[in-house]
Amino acid sequence: MQNEPIPFDPARDPATLGASGALDGNVALYAQPRGPDLLRRGGALDAWVQLRARHGVWPYGRVLEGPPGPLASVAADGEAPARGINFASQDYLSLAAHPEVHEAARRALHDAGPHSAGSAVLLGTSRYARALEQALGELLGLDQLVLFPTGWAAAFGAITALVHAHDHVVIDALAHASLRQGAACATRNVLVHRHLDCDHVRELLARIRASDAVNAILVVTEGLFSMDADSPDLPLLQHLCREYGATLLVDVAHDLGALGPGGGGVVASQRMLGKADIVMGSFSKTFATNGGFVACAQPAARRRLQLYAGPHMFSNALSPMQAAVALASLRIAASNEGDGLRADLLRNAVELRALLGCSGLHCLGGPSPIVPVWTGSEAAARVAGMLLARDAVFVNPVEFPGVPLGAARLRLQLMAQHAPAQLRRGASLVANACNRAGAGRPTHRPGQERYRG
Template sequence: MLNESIPFDPSQDLAALAASGALGGNVALFAQPRGADLMRRAAPLEQWCALRMRHGVWPYARTLEGPPEPLATVAGDGLPAARGINFASQDYLSLSSHPAVHEAALQALGECGPHSAGSAVLLGNTRHSGALERAVGELLHCAQVVLFPTGWGAAFGAITALVHAGDHIVIDQLAHASLRQGALAATRNVSVHRHLDCDHVRELLAGIRAVDRAGAIMVVTEGLFSMDADSPDLPLLQHLCREYGATLLVDVAHDLGAIGPGGAGVVGVQGMLGKIDIVLGAFSKTFASNGGFVACAQPSVRRQLQMFAGPHMFSNALSPIQAATVLASLRIATSAEGEGLRADLLRNAVELRALLADEGVRCIGGPSPIVPVWTGTEAATRIAGMLLSREQVFVNPVEFPGVPLGAGRLRLQLMAQHSPAQIRRAAQLVAAAVGRARTAPRPAPRPAPFHPAPESGRG
C-alpha cells in the first residue's frame, strides 16, 4: 500500500512557496560564475539550491532505497522517505528485478569477481563482454561492436574518436548533452539543425559541400529523443548522408530493447537494421546495468574507436557482473518473453497518455517508454513535481539544462510491470498537480545572489 499523503493546505503552501523565491531563477544564471577563487565562486548556486531544497522543490539527487521497481521507496526532495509509484527510474522492461538477470550477475561474481581490473585495451575484457559484443552485433546486424563503461562515454567517445578539427558535424538541436559536448570537443564546425527537420539537414549538407569537398561530415541524431518521445526519419537521413558523402550516427539509448520487432528499436521499426553507418546506445535504460556500445560494419572504424575513444581506452571496462547482467537482459529482451514485456510497456504508455489527454493534460511525442508531460515555466514544473512527491508519485521534473528555458516538463518513465491501477492513479494525480501548478500564485523574484567577499590577502 502507498503511504498516506503528507497533509497540507495547497492554497497556503503554494502562496508561501511563491513568496519564498524558490520558484524564481534557473540554472543558466549560475553556469559561468565569476571570480578568481574557483572554490568559493559557486556559493550563489549552493544558496539557491538550498533555498529550493528548504521549500521542497529540489527534486534532484534523491535516494532510491531498494530496487528500481514500480513501487519504490524514495528519500530526498526535503521530504522523509516514502513509498510510492515510481516513474523516475529507467527500467523499461522491468528486467532489473528479473530472476534470470540476478542469477547471471551472481554467477559472474562467483566466476570472475566484481572488477574488470583494467581498460578494455589492457586486459579488462572477459568472456562475458565478448559474448555481449557478439549479441549486440547480431541484434543490430552490425559486425563490429565496441563496449564502453557508460552510455555517455560511448556517445562522447565515438564522436571525438572519429571526427577531426577540420571535419563537420550536423546535429539535431535536441540531441543529448553527451552528443552535443562530443561534437563541440571534436570540431568548431558544428551546425545545428531544427529538430527532426530533414529539409534543414539537406540545406546544411549542401552548404558544407559547396565550400568543402574534402572534409568529413557526421550527421548526429537519436532513435528516440528522451525529452520529447519522438523519432527522426532514419531512411531519409541515411539517404541524405549518401547523397552528400556524410556519415550517419544514431543514438538508440532509449529505444533499443524497449520497442520494435525483436527489441530492435526505432532502427528496426523503420527497416534500417544493418543500414545505418554507426549505431550507439546505452544499456542503462532497458538492460539493467550501466554501460554503452558503438556498432558499425567496418573493422577499421572499430580499431579507430579502440585506440582513440578516450572513455574506452582510458576507463576501466565493464565489470564482468555488468556484462553478464546486460547479456542476460538482452537475451530476454529478444525472446518471446521480451515481446510480451514490450506489449505490456506499450499498453501502459497508450493508457497513460489517453487518461492524461482526457484530463486536458498535454503529453509530448508518441507512445514509448517515455511520457513527457508539458508544464512550460520552471515555476510550474517545480510546483507540479513537489505536489506529486507529496502524493508519493515520483517523476522527474525537467528544466534547463535538460530542456530549453521555458520548456519545462515532467518526464514519466514507464516500466512493463506498472499495473493498470498504478497507471490510473498516477494519471489522476498528475492531472491534478499540473492543474494546480498552472493556477499557482505568481512566483516572487529570486533573492539577490550572495557574492562571497574575497578572503584576506587573496585579492
C-alpha cells in the first residue's frame, strides 16, 4: 500500500502548538465583523486562518489530485501532494470509479454536449433528467419529482418554496446548514427541537397548534445525520405530523443508495417508502455527481417547487452528463450489484468502528458510511487532523460551523472499496493521533448540543 508520511516541520510540533495560538479561536468569533468597509473588515479572520495554516492546523481547501478513491493524492496549499488512505471523500458505493458510470458520462457528453444551457424551466431539462426523475420516483414510491443543481439547492429551495412567512418550521437541532438556512429564510417562526427527540417535536407541535390552526407547519429532519451517523424515528415523526396537521420533510442526502433494502435508504429500512410526505436528497454522496432532488406525491407541491424554488427556476439545470451519471449510479445502487456494494460498505463501517472502539475512541451514532470520532475540543480535532495528514491519512476534522462549539470530531467517510488493510492501518493511525492530541470522551450525551454563535 502506498502511504508516504510527510517530513516533520517544527512549526507543527504538537508540544509547542498550544503556545502559537493556532489552537485557539473559532469561526463564530469572526462571524459579525463591524465597520463600513465590507472588503477589509474580514482581516482578523484571514490572519487567524493564516496562523492556523502556518502551523498545519487549517485542514480546509486542500486539493485532491485525481479521483476520490480509497487511496488518493492530496495537496495542502502550497505543498506537494501526498498519497495515502482517503477517509475524506464522499463516494459511498465507489461508483465514481464504475465503468458503467464512466460510459454513461461519455455517451451523454457525446450526445448532448457538456452543459445544460438553461434553467430546468427554460429548456435546461434533458431526456436524461426526465429518466432520472422517473427512476428516483420508482425508488422512493413518490412520483412528483423536481431536480436541482445541487443538494444544497434542493434543501434550501424546497423549504423556501413551500413555507410562507406565517407558517412554522420545526427542525432538528443538528439539521444541515442548507435546511437551517432555508428555514431561516422562509419564516421567523422556526422552532428547534432536541436532536432526534420526538417527545419534544410533539410538545412544539402542540404549542404551535394551540395558537395557530390555520397556517402550515413543516417538520424537518434527516434520514442519516451527516455529522452524527444517527437516524430519527420516521414513522413516529410522520404520525405526529398527521396528528397536528403538519408536513414532514426528510433529507436523505447521506443514506439514499448507500443504506437500506434496494438502496432505498433509511426511508426504506423504516418501511416508509411512499409514506413520508417530502423526501429530498443529493447525488453527491453516493451517485457520483453533483445535484439534488425533491420528491413528494402531490402535483400541486411539485408545481410550487418548479415555480417558487429559486435554485430550480433561476439556476442552470443539471447538465445532461450529471443527470446521466446520477441515473447510471442509481440503477447500479438499486440492482443486485448495489446490494453487494452496500454489504461491503456496511462491513467496512462495522470493522472500522470496532477497531477505533478497541483503541478507546468514541464513535458517534451507528454503522453507516459516516464514522464520526469524538474529540470534543476544537484544539484536539485540529492536532489530530494535522498528525494524520502528516501520516498521509486524510480525514475531515469538523468544528463549528459544521458542528456546534465544543462538539468537534474527526469525520471519516467510508467507501465500498476501502480494503481491510486500509481500515486497519487507518484505525491505528487515527487512534495514535487522537491519543497524542488529547481527544476526550463525551461528558454528556453527544447530539444534545445546539448551534450557537
